[in-house]
Each structure stands twice: as structure tokens, then as C-alpha cells.
Amino acid sequence: MSSSARTAVALFSGGLDSMLACRLIADQGIRVVALHFDIGFGISEAKRAWLEQAATEARAELHIVDIADQFIGEILYNPKHGYGSAFNPCIDCHANMFRHAERYRQDHGYDFLISGEVLGERPFSQNRQALGIVAKESAQDRILRPLSAKLLEPSLAEQKGWVKRDDLEAISGRSRKRQLQLVAQYGISAYESPAGGCLYTDPGFAMRLKEASRYTxxxxxxxxxxxxxxxxxxxxxxxxxxxxxxxxxxxxxxxxxxxxxxxxxxxxxxxxxxxxxxxxxxxxxxxxxxxxxxxxxxxxxxxxxxxxxxxxxxxxxxxxxxxxxxxxxxxx
Ligand code: SF4
Structure with a gap:
């Protein structure tokens, strides 16, 4: 089967890393379906417009999936792998999103999953061990992390030759130097969310949530x-x-x-x-x-x-x- 018939399903926050992950794969002639998961904050019109623009620049098809009730009911208050520095259960959250994405992939007969995770970019959730846990608890080697792929074991998509590993990246750590080179190379213009990042990582929001969770x-x-x-x-x-x-x-x-x-x-x-x-x-x-x-x-x-x-x-x-x-x- 030629690579043009392949489809990848992406976890798509709309942030720069997820955009670049999609673009690296789309540029190999693979169709990318970008899933943006709503985990509790809703999608305003402004956010939807921005996600659509980000997906277009990433050459991906955007789908917004509301998993708020499931995430809040099953993950948020009882994460197996604990929290990051605020109220962010990132390891469990990633594994949960990959499980949803894997079900979506199977339902549609698509080929593999991608995300914008970068080895060592976040000390709690993107170290080698955390990436391993997330894969083990979700879609195993169906997961490809294009930005750090050359530093990780080859995923199924690389082993099968659906993607060219040589054209993927070997980014690690918190410097965004290589990402910014790719932004310039691809001519990506809008990659900072006007709505900011995930509120579960925001210390003020986390304080309110922690306080509220002591009651109902x-x-x-x-x-x-x-x-x-x-x-x-x-x-x-x-x-x-x-x-x-x-x-x-x-x-x-x-x-x-x-x-x-x-x-x-x-x-x-x-x-x-x-x-x-x-x-x-x-x-x-x-x-x-x-x-x-x-x-x-x-x-x-x-x-x-x-x-x-x-x-x-x-x-x-x-x-x-x-x-x-x-x-x-x-x-x-
Ligand atoms: S930052 Fe927020 S959305 Fe991202 S993995 Fe952590 S909890 Fe989930």
C-alpha cells in the first residue's frame, strides 16, 4: 500500500508541538485527522476558530471531541500517576486521550497515532519513562511521536515503512530552537493560543479546584x-x-x-x-x-x-x- 493511502490520528492541542507533529507527517503524504479533546473548559467560538486555523496550517482535518464528563469522572480526581506541579494529571490524561484516539482509529480503520510530545520537554510527563507508561496504557507501538522519533524505539509506522523515519525529528529538552526553525521552514504564522494553555496547569486555577474538591x-x-x-x-x-x-x-x-x-x-x-x-x-x-x-x-x-x-x-x-x-x- 502506498503511503498516500495511510491515515494518522493526531492528539491535537493546537499548540506548536502538536502542529509540527501533524505537519511532519502530512508532508510525507499521509492524511492526518487531528482530534482536539475538550477535557472540561468548553470550546468558545474564538477557540474553535483558532483551532481550525492551526489545523489548516498543520495540514490536518480538525475534529473536536468532548470527553469532559468521562475525564472529570474517571481521571481528574484519581490519577494513577499523580499530578504535575498544579492540578494537572498529565500522564493519565495523555494515556486517556490516546485510548480515545485508538478507539477512533480502530472504528475508522486508520493506521497509527501521533502526538506532539517531546522527550524531556516537561519533567513530569514527557520523560522517557512517562512516554513508555502512556504507550503501555493506551495504544502501544501504534503511537509515533514525530518530534522525538529518532530518539525513541521505532514505532509500528516506522517499522512498516508507512513513514520515513529519516524525515522525522530528534528533538529533546525544553529549548524550542528546532521547533522555531521548523516554523520558519513551514511558514506557520499562528501558533500561540490566544486562550493560553491548559488551565489544570495554572496555579491559581489549581488552587480553586483543590479547594472546591474538598467539598463536592x-x-x-x-x-x-x-x-x-x-x-x-x-x-x-x-x-x-x-x-x-x-x-x-x-x-x-x-x-x-x-x-x-x-x-x-x-x-x-x-x-x-x-x-x-x-x-x-x-x-x-x-x-x-x-x-x-x-x-x-x-x-x-x-x-x-x-x-x-x-x-x-x-x-x-x-x-x-x-x-x-x-x-x-x-x-x-
Ligand atoms: S497539560 Fe492539561 S491537557 Fe495536557 S496532558 Fe496535562 S492535563 Fe492533559
Whole structure:
């Protein structure tokens, strides 16, 4: 069979390494189907547009696959191989994505899998041992890592001659020098995500998630909420989220939040959009009303009536925002 009839399935974050991995294989005349996995943060229109552009420049066909519920339910809170420096279970996450990709490959009768992993680029998840674990727990030698291929045992695709090993790379370590040479060679223009990297690696986000997982571990809806607003933990355990600006207020209004009540402000009072966890005690409910009023354009001496789950509650703001700050969750 000629190489032009072969198809590779790529793990595609849209970052530079995954783009180059696709391009190296596509340039050998192999069709590349790039799978981008949503593991909990959703795909905004801007992100989708950027992924499409990145895939086009990488000469790959983009498919977005939502595995958020499975990833959060089975991997995020109980990773066999632990976490990196934040809340990122990268070894388990990679193995999980490769298992999904392998099923996709088998279902479609495609030939092998690729990723942009680079030997030694990330100390926790891309050392030789971690790459071995990921392959062992997923698709074994069906996995080819084009950027480091010449430093690794030949994969099935190389052994069978589906790809030319000589045209693959021998990149290792954290320097991006060789990647940037390839960017220039291929004329790739857009390779930095405007949305930034994976939030599970972000220390502030990880702090919020760690804190929340001590109560009821967030599901996929709640993980999206962790990105938005001020987060406060009330003394009897309820979580309150308060928008900090118009953009966050809009995002909170749009968000799905089945574990939360949306609070209705009194008519005529300008204030933030806020969400209060449904499992809330009477004391936390009363304090939540005071806190929301504290972040609204309220007068300190006045009483206001808000609606929480269609039940009115009358309260006065706290004396100052610094009094409210004691309830803020770190990383918020
Ligand atoms: S950085 Fe995020 S997406 Fe990438 S492997 Fe780690 S947890 Fe998964």
C-alpha cells in the first residue's frame, strides 16, 4: 500500500508541538485527522476558530471531541500517576486521550497515532519513562511521536515503512530552537493560543479546584465556573460566586449551573451577577445576601431585598469590602 493511502490520528492541542507533529507527517503524504479533546473548559467560538486555523496550517482535518464528563469522572480526581506541579494529571490524561484516539482509529480503520510530545520537554510527563507508561496504557507501538522519533524505539509506522523515519525529528529538552526553525521552514504564522494553555496547569486555577474538591468535587459545569468571578467560601460550606465586571457578569448569566441558584438583585440597584450553591444553610444564605450587597452599588446603612430561588431575603451590606475579603478563596 502506498503511503498516500495511510491515515494518522493526531492528539491535537493546537499548540506548536502538536502542529509540527501533524505537519511532519502530512508532508510525507499521509492524511492526518487531528482530534482536539475538550477535557472540561468548553470550546468558545474564538477557540474553535483558532483551532481550525492551526489545523489548516498543520495540514490536518480538525475534529473536536468532548470527553469532559468521562475525564472529570474517571481521571481528574484519581490519577494513577499523580499530578504535575498544579492540578494537572498529565500522564493519565495523555494515556486517556490516546485510548480515545485508538478507539477512533480502530472504528475508522486508520493506521497509527501521533502526538506532539517531546522527550524531556516537561519533567513530569514527557520523560522517557512517562512516554513508555502512556504507550503501555493506551495504544502501544501504534503511537509515533514525530518530534522525538529518532530518539525513541521505532514505532509500528516506522517499522512498516508507512513513514520515513529519516524525515522525522530528534528533538529533546525544553529549548524550542528546532521547533522555531521548523516554523520558519513551514511558514506557520499562528501558533500561540490566544486562550493560553491548559488551565489544570495554572496555579491559581489549581488552587480553586483543590479547594472546591474538598467539598463536592466539581463536575464539568462547575469546572467552567471556576474560571469566572470572585469565589467565596461561606462559614457553613456553601460557595458563592460574584462577577467582577461586565464580561464576567455576562459569562455567569450564560453559564449552565445546575448546582447553583442565580440571585436576583433588588430592582433599581446596580450590582453583580452572582451564584449561590443550592445546598446552603440558612446562615450562609443570609451572609451571601450581605456579601452580594457589599459588591453592589449599595448604601452601607440601607436594607435591600434580594431573591434567592424566588424566596425574598432582606439584608444590609457588610461595613466594607475588606470585611468580605476573609471569605475569598485563594487563587480567586
Ligand atoms: S497539560 Fe492539561 S491537557 Fe495536557 S496532558 Fe496535562 S492535563 Fe492533559
Amino acid at each position: 468535587p466539581p463536575d464539568s459545569e462547575e469546572i467552567k465556573l471556576l474560571k469566572i468571578g470572585r469565589h467565596l467560601r461561606l462559614p457553613e460550606g456553601a460557595k458563592l460566586i460574584i462577577g467582577r465586571n461586565a464580561e464576567e457578569n455576562h459569562a455567569l448569566l450564560e453559564a449552565s449551573c445546575s448546582r447553583y441558584h442565580r440571585i436576583e438583585m433588588p430592582e433599581g440597584l446596580i450590582g453583580p451577577v452572582s451564584l449561590l450553591q443550592k445546598s446552603v444553610s440558612g446562615a450562609d444564605r443570609a451572609l451571601a445576601a450581605q456579601l452580594i450587597l457589599t459588591y453592589a452599588r449599595s448604601k452601607p446603612t440601607e436594607y435591600y431585598t434580594l431573591q434567592i430561588d424566588q424566596t425574598p431575603i432582606t439584608a444590609q451590606p457588610l461595613a466594607s469590602k475588606s470585611e468580605a475579603a476573609q471569605y475569598l478563596i485563594l487563587g480567586a
